[in-house]
Structures are given as structure tokens and as C-alpha cells.
Amino acid sequence: MSPPPNVAAFLEECRLRVDAALEGILPAEATVPERLHRALRYPVFAGGKRLRPALLLAANQACGGDPEAALPAAAAIELIHTYSLVHDDLPAMDDDALRRGRATCHVAFDEATAILVGDALLTLAFETLATLAAVPPAIRAQVASEIAAAAGSRGMVAGQALDLEAEGEAIDGARLEQIHRLKTGALLRAAVTSGALLAGAPAAEVEALRGFGEAAGLAFQIVDDLLDVEGTSAAIGKTAGKDARSGKATFPAVWGIPASRARAAQAAARAQASLAPFGERGDLLRALADFVIARDR
Numbered sequence: 001m002s003p004p005p006n007v008a009a010f011l012e013e014c015r016l017r018v019d020a021a022l023e024g025i026l027p028a029e030a031t032v033p034e035r036l037h038r039a040l041r042y043p044v045f046a047g048g049k050r051l052r053p054a055l056l057l058a059a060n061q062a063c064g065g066d067p068e069a070a071l072p073a074a075a076a077i078e079l080i081h082t083y084s085l086v087h088d089d090l091p092a093m094d095d096d097a098l099r100r101g102r103a104t105c106h107v108a109f110d111e112a113t114a115i116l117v118g119d120a121l122l123t124l125a126f127e128t129l130a131t132l133a134a135v136p137p138a139i140r141a142q143v144a145s146e147i148a149a150a151a152g153s154r155g156m157v158a159g160q161a162l163d164l165e166a167e168g169e170a171i172d173g174a175r176l177e178q179i180h181r182l183k184t185g186a187l188l189r190a191a192v193t194s195g196a197l198l199a200g201a202p203a204a205e206v207e208a209l210r211g212f213g214e215a216a217g218l219a220f221q222i223v224d225d226l227l228d229v230e231g232t233s234a235a236i237g238k239t240a241g242k243d244a245r246s247g248k249a250t251f252p253a254v255w256g257i258p259a260s261r262a263r264a265a266q267a268a269a270r271a272q273a274s275l276a277p278f279g280e281r282g283d284l285l286r287a288l289a290d291f292v293i294a295r296d297r
Contacts, residue, residue: 005284007291014054014074019045021075025128039109039117043082046100051292052077052188055216056195058288059209062281065199069134073143073198076128077191080151083121084187086114088160122151135198143194150190159183166249176249177218184224185217192216192285208277212285215271220292222264225250226257227297268293 022044031037053074060070089096089104090111097107106114129144149155159182166179192213196206229252251260271289275282 005287007284007287010058010284010288011049011051011054011291014057015050017057017071018050018053018075018078021071022078025072025075025079025124035109036113036116036120039105039113040120042108043086043099043105043117044079044121046102048078048082048100050078051220051288052081052191055188055213055285055288056191056198058284059192059195059212060199061195062209062275062278062285063196063199063201063205064281065195065201066134069132070195070198072128072132073135073194074191076125077147077187077194079121079125079128080147081187083118083125084151084156084160086121087118090114093160093164139197139200143197146194146197147187147190150186155182155186155190156184159186163248169249171249171254173254176251176254179249180221181214181218184221185214188217188220189213205277208274209285211274212271212289215267215274216289216292219264219267219271219289222251222260222267223293223295225252226260226264227295229257264293 026041026044027037029038029041056074056077057067057070060067085099086105088094089099090106096104098104102108104114105117109117126144126148129140129147132140132143135143151157153161159179162175162179163183166175189210190213192209193206196209201209228250251263255263268289272286275285278285
């Protein structure tokens with residue numbers, strides 16, 4: 001039996017590799033217009049965990065893929081995630097002044113620039129996916145389609161719209177799960193399925209990883225909601241307690257803290273159970289599911 005994976009070391013290795021890939025993808029600050037390109041790089045290199053790229057690379061590894069070939073797609077997923085955070089923080093959305101421990105993009109620059117930053121990051125992500133040099137065209141198209149569906153009006157954008165509609169409303173647990181399966185879970189799910197597709201995995205393994213991503217995404221969001229209640233702004237890198245003050249629908253608000261913790265653990269267990277077909281090849285993904293519910297930021 002192989003030793004348990006070192007999740008912290010894997011995440012740090014992924015962060016370094018993804019950051020290097022992003023450096024090669026993003027225009028330099030001196031590119032005209034300079035202010036826009038300074039703003040473009042500002043949220044990307046703000047110190048994120050790079051969890052979505054790590055999940056893509058871990059899934060690719062579990063399916064026997066080539067991590068170097070998958071790395072640009074991992075960077076593209078991070079660009080999409082970062083765009084979503086920039087737009088999520090805007091005054092018209094969640095109106096937050098703090099992200100990853102420093103001023104949000106619209107505060108550091110201005111609102112119009114932040115909108116353009118989000119637009120440019122999303123566009124650059126799909127330019128990157130369209131030009132994956134080491135990937136056969138059919139798989140390249142399949143991965144781009146998978147990620148686009150997860151990011152669009154039937155995925156992440158849908159979740160954001162439903163989240164805004166639910167502000168100040170009393171909603172039930174089923175509707176809350178629907179919001180967060182779309183807003184958070186869709187892109188996490190696309191990360192792991194894309195990793196499998198890039199490895200040329202059989203359909204059964206892709207579907208198993210789809211189930212893993214769905215459950216892991218739910219666990220991630222429940223823990224995120226708990227951290228907003230129990231964490232501090234310094235620890236979590238954003239404004240703690242803001243969800244409650246804004247009247248946002250959250251898992252602790254609907255279920256209470258103990259039940260939310262139990263639901264996060266149940267979702268993580270479902271994620272791990274989805275990996276049964278992989279045997280030891282799924283150990284890194286199992287460890288990442290444990291990390292999702294144990295994290296403190």
C-alpha cells in the first residue's frame with residue numbers, strides 16, 4: 001500500500017506550477033493599456049489557493065494523464081474563477097471591499113476597470129483552452145464545452161443570479177443546495193471532469209469524477225458558509241460575517257451550524273465514495289476532499 005498523499009505539498013507544487021503558467025498567459029503590465037493590464041494581474045496574483053487547478057491536475061493524474069499537457073487548462077480554470085470573484089465583489093453584486101486579504105479589484109482600481117478585468121480574464125481563459133497545443137482537437141473542444149457550460153447561464157452564472165434573487169428571502173434547504181451546486185459546484189465539477197477528459201479517460205471514469213466534483217463542491221460551499229460565520233476577516237481573507245448582514249441564504253442560516261457541519265462531512269464522504277473505481281489512484285483526490293472540509297480559510 002502506498003503512503004498517504006501529502007496534500008499541503010501537492011497544493012504548493014500546483015500553486016507554483018499554475019502561477020508560472022499564468023505568468024506566461026497574462027499580458028505584461030507594460031502592455032497597452034497599461035492600467036488595465038496592471039488591474040488584470042492584480043486579482044490573479046493575490047495569493048489564492050489554486051484549488052480548482054489542483055483538482056484538475058489531481059484528476060488528470062488519477063486517470064494517467066500528462067500533467068504538463070493539462071497545465072494550461074488548469075490555468076484557464078483559475079482565470080475563470082478569478083473573473084467570477086472580481087465580478088462577485090462588485091457593488092452591483094456582493095459589494096465587498098476585501099478579497100484574499102487585500103482590497104478588491106474595484107476598490108484598488110475602479111468599478112469600470114474591474115468589469116473590464118472580469119471580461120478580459122474570461123475571454124483569455126477560452127483563448128487558452130482553444131489553443132491547447134498538446135491536446136487533440138476533439139478533446140480540446142470537449143473540455144472547452146464542459147467548462148463553458150459550467151461557467152455560463154446554466155452553471156456558475158445561474159447560481160449567482162439565483163443567489164441575488166434569494167437575498168433577504170427565507171428559502172428552504174433544497175433551493176439553497178440548487179444555488180450552490182450551480183454557483184460553486186459547477187466549476188469545481190468541471191475542473192475534475194476536464195482533468196479526466198484531458199487524460200483520455202473512459203466515460204465511466206469521467207462520470208465517477210463528475211459525481212466526486214458535485215459532492216466536493218457542495219462540501220466546499222458549506223464550509224465556506226461556516227467560515228463566514230465562525231472565522232475572522234484576517235483568517236479567511238474576506239469580510240467575515242458579511243453574508244448574514246447582507247441577508248444572504250447560507251447553510252448555517254438554513255440548517256444551523258452543527259447540521260451544516262454534518263452535511264459537509266456527508267458530502268465529502270459521498271465525494272470519496274465516488275472514487276471507488278479508482279482504487280489507490282484516487283487517494284490524492286480523497287485527501288483533497290478531506291482538505292476541503294478541514295480547511296480554515
